[in-house]
Amino acid sequence: MHSQIPEPLRALVEQLARLPGLGPKSAMRVAMTLLKWPEAETRRLGKGIHDLRDNLHLCSRCGGLSATDPCDICKDENRSRDTLCLVNEWDSMLTLDEGGFYHGQYMILGGLLAPLANMDSDSLDLDLDRLISRLEEGEIRELILALGATIDAENTASFIRNLVRKRFPHIRVSRLAQGIPLGAEVKYMDRETLRQSLQYRQDI
Structure with a gap:
């Protein structure tokens, strides 16, 4: 990665590149797109990622992702x-x-x-x-x-x-x-x- 890339951008690109289907170049394109978004949109995305980890759990019955335990399918x-x-x-x-x-x-x-x-x-x-x-x-x-x-x-x-x-x-x-x-x-x-x-x- 180019040495002149600011550290916050470099850190984001490195994290994005760990996602399936995203290499360094694709991750850079995603990061540059996010920089063009309105601040409210980027904050909403960040909150969504944070909430994903906080509010989703594995169902104790089937092992599926759910906001409740057991999940809707298992308790039907x-x-x-x-x-x-x-x-x-x-x-x-x-x-x-x-x-x-x-x-x-x-x-x-x-x-x-x-x-x-x-x-x-x-x-x-x-x-x-x-x-x-x-x-x-x-x-x-x-x-x-x-x-x-x-x-x-x-x-x-x-x-x-x-x-x-x-x-x-x-x-x-x-x-x-x-x-x-x-x-x-x-x-x-x-x-x-x-x-x-x-x-x-x-x-x-």
Whole structure:
């Protein structure tokens, strides 16, 4: 970075460049745009970022982001209590729920196993304890694995399937139908593909 850049600007650019999809040049463009905003707008943005950390929490039931605990989905009494859909990330849960075709419970795993990168269940912060606790409650009759169609998702699905079969043999373990393109992530799929994949889900 150019040595003549003022320190406050340099510090902001370095922070912005840590965001996904932003390199140093893109971060500089964002910073320069912010400098052109009215002061009230930049303060509102700063407050929004601050409030994000202060007012959002992880739901103790599903692990999703929420301003309340439990979140609105988990405390919805109209949702089915015997089906649990396991997703990798919170935005995958949003994508599925926005479709309006799934009315069960959710849980966010928080990562995927990646054996080739030496990322196993011990090195990753997977929420396996929360999953096991949910299954031990006795309400769940089917666990739907909606982890995507990547190699890491396949490895994770196999691991979860074996874990559940061993400890909870009465629980059906299914996955989204194989119409999902290889390498696809749930959060990027269109509504109709997701609907059909869920409707025609398969046991694993």
